[in-house]
Amino acid sequence: MSELVFQEAPQVELLQWLARGSLKQKLLRTIRLWVWLRSLYGNRQERLALNDSFTYAEWRDAFFSPTHTKGEEVPSLHDPDCSCAKTTQQWLFNEQTGIVAHQWQESLMAHTGITDSRKVLKRRLFGITRRSLQGDLEVLADLGWLVYKNEKYYRVSEFPQRPLTPKDEAESNKLGVYELNFLHEDLVEIVENHSHEINGIQRFFLKVDYVIPRITIDLVGEWQYQLRQLWAETPVSPIKLTYASAKLESQVHCVVFPVCIYYFQRAVYLCAYGESPDQKTEWYNFRLDRIQKMIPLDWENSQLPLNLRKHYHKQTLPSPDDIAVEMSKAWGFDFYLPSQLMLIRFDKDFSDRYVSGTERHETFEEISYQQAQNLIKQKIKQPEQQALLEILKNRSPKDAYYQVCYRKQDNGIVMRLRAWRPKCEVLFPYELRQSIAADVAKEFQLYHQH
Known part of the structure; x- marks a missing residue:
C-alpha cells in the first residue's frame, strides 16, 4: 500500500x-x-x-x-x-x-x-x-x-x-505549496501578512483588470493545465498552436517551444520561441484566450522550424530567465522587439505627484535639462535635431525629463503614453513624436466637430 x-x-x-x-x-x-x-x-x-x-x-x-x-x-x-x-x-x-x-x-x-x-x-x-x-x-x-x-x-x-487547505497550512506554516517568487517583493509581503482573515474579516483585496471573455475562461484554464503537464515532462515537448491573430485578422499555425506564462495588462500570455504569427520574429507572446488548438509534437517531427531544431540538439533551448534578462534591457512586454532610446518631458507638478519616486523600468531615469539637450545632440541627426532643440528651448528647465530604453511598436508602451497625455511629451524618437502628434490632431477634431 x-x-x-x-x-x-x-x-x-x-x-x-x-x-x-x-x-x-x-x-x-x-x-x-x-x-x-x-x-x-x-x-x-x-x-x-x-x-x-x-x-x-x-x-x-x-x-x-x-x-x-x-x-x-x-x-x-x-x-x-x-x-x-x-x-x-x-x-x-x-x-x-x-x-x-x-x-x-x-x-x-x-x-x-x-x-x-x-x-x-x-x-x-x-x-x-x-x-x-x-x-x-x-x-x-x-x-x-x-x-x-x-x-x-x-x-x-x-x-x-x-x-x-487551512489545516495543512497550520501544520506547515506556509501559504501554499506554490512559492511566491513570481510576485513583486512588496506584494509578497502583503500576501504573507494579509492573505487570511483577521478576526473573521478579510482586509486585503487584489483587484486586477482581466479582459478575458467569460466564454473562454474554461478554455484558458485548460491551456494552463496542458502547459503545466508539458512542463512536468523531460524533455519539454514543442507544440503546434492554432492561433486567432487579432493583428493579422486571421487564424494561423505556429510551431513553438513553450517557455512560461505571464499575466500582463488584463490578460494571460504564453511566451514561446519558434514561429510568430507574422513570421517576423522568433519569439511571440500568445494570448491564451486566442489559442484555438494546442498539439504536442515530437522533437523529430518534420514540422519543427530550423531554429527550434538547432537549439534542441545543442541543448540551448530558452528559459524564463532569458526572457527576464531581455525585459530588463528595455521597457515593454514585447521583449523580442527592437529597443530604442526615448526622451520624455513631464510637467513638473504632474511628475512630482505621479512619476517621481515610482518604478517604471530599470532604464527609466530622470535627467537634467542640460542632459536632455545633450542627448538630442548626440542621438538625433539633422534636420530633426535642430527642430527638437528649438522645441526644447521653449520648455521649462524646471520640468521633469526622463530617458528610457523601450520596445518599438510595443502596444503597452503606446497605451501608457496615451494615459499620460497631455502632461507628458515625447521629445524623441522623432517618428514616435510625429505619430503621437497625428493621433492628438485626430482626437482634437473629434471633440471640436459641430
Missing part, C-alpha cells in the same frame, strides 16, 4: 484546483473527485482495502454495498447504507471534515457566484452511471493522482502540487 495520505478537507480553493476550469459547471464531479482521493489515499478509516493497482470493478466492489448495480443504469435507492445513497451535504459536512455548512456555502458563492446551493447539496453524489464514474478515474489520471497502464489504475508515489 502507498504510504501517502490525503486528508485535505473539501475547501473551495482545493475544489477549484481539481475542477480545471469552471467550478460552477463541474461542482458535483469535483466534490466526487475529492471523495475518490479520500477513498484511495485517506487514513485507515477512509482508505479502501485495495491493492496499489486496481480496476474500476475492484474499486466499485470495495466502495459500494454488495447490492449496488454492476450495470450501466443510474443506481436506485437500493440500500440506505450504500455510498450511493449519501447526499452531497452528507459527504461535505460531518465531524471528519469539520466543514461548517454556511461558511462553505459563502465561500462557494464568492468563488462561483452560486447563490443557492441547496439543490446541489441534496443530490446523491454517487447516484450516477458507471460511465460517469469511469470518467472520474480518467480525470484523476489526467491530474496526476493515478497512473493508468495495462488496463489498471496505479496509486502514485508522489502527489501532484496543489493548494493547501
Whole structure:
C-alpha cells in the first residue's frame, strides 16, 4: 500500500484546483473527485482495502454495498447504507471534515457566484452511471493522482502540487505549496501578512483588470493545465498552436517551444520561441484566450522550424530567465522587439505627484535639462535635431525629463503614453513624436466637430 495520505478537507480553493476550469459547471464531479482521493489515499478509516493497482470493478466492489448495480443504469435507492445513497451535504459536512455548512456555502458563492446551493447539496453524489464514474478515474489520471497502464489504475508515489487547505497550512506554516517568487517583493509581503482573515474579516483585496471573455475562461484554464503537464515532462515537448491573430485578422499555425506564462495588462500570455504569427520574429507572446488548438509534437517531427531544431540538439533551448534578462534591457512586454532610446518631458507638478519616486523600468531615469539637450545632440541627426532643440528651448528647465530604453511598436508602451497625455511629451524618437502628434490632431477634431 502507498504510504501517502490525503486528508485535505473539501475547501473551495482545493475544489477549484481539481475542477480545471469552471467550478460552477463541474461542482458535483469535483466534490466526487475529492471523495475518490479520500477513498484511495485517506487514513485507515477512509482508505479502501485495495491493492496499489486496481480496476474500476475492484474499486466499485470495495466502495459500494454488495447490492449496488454492476450495470450501466443510474443506481436506485437500493440500500440506505450504500455510498450511493449519501447526499452531497452528507459527504461535505460531518465531524471528519469539520466543514461548517454556511461558511462553505459563502465561500462557494464568492468563488462561483452560486447563490443557492441547496439543490446541489441534496443530490446523491454517487447516484450516477458507471460511465460517469469511469470518467472520474480518467480525470484523476489526467491530474496526476493515478497512473493508468495495462488496463489498471496505479496509486502514485508522489502527489501532484496543489493548494493547501487551512489545516495543512497550520501544520506547515506556509501559504501554499506554490512559492511566491513570481510576485513583486512588496506584494509578497502583503500576501504573507494579509492573505487570511483577521478576526473573521478579510482586509486585503487584489483587484486586477482581466479582459478575458467569460466564454473562454474554461478554455484558458485548460491551456494552463496542458502547459503545466508539458512542463512536468523531460524533455519539454514543442507544440503546434492554432492561433486567432487579432493583428493579422486571421487564424494561423505556429510551431513553438513553450517557455512560461505571464499575466500582463488584463490578460494571460504564453511566451514561446519558434514561429510568430507574422513570421517576423522568433519569439511571440500568445494570448491564451486566442489559442484555438494546442498539439504536442515530437522533437523529430518534420514540422519543427530550423531554429527550434538547432537549439534542441545543442541543448540551448530558452528559459524564463532569458526572457527576464531581455525585459530588463528595455521597457515593454514585447521583449523580442527592437529597443530604442526615448526622451520624455513631464510637467513638473504632474511628475512630482505621479512619476517621481515610482518604478517604471530599470532604464527609466530622470535627467537634467542640460542632459536632455545633450542627448538630442548626440542621438538625433539633422534636420530633426535642430527642430527638437528649438522645441526644447521653449520648455521649462524646471520640468521633469526622463530617458528610457523601450520596445518599438510595443502596444503597452503606446497605451501608457496615451494615459499620460497631455502632461507628458515625447521629445524623441522623432517618428514616435510625429505619430503621437497625428493621433492628438485626430482626437482634437473629434471633440471640436459641430
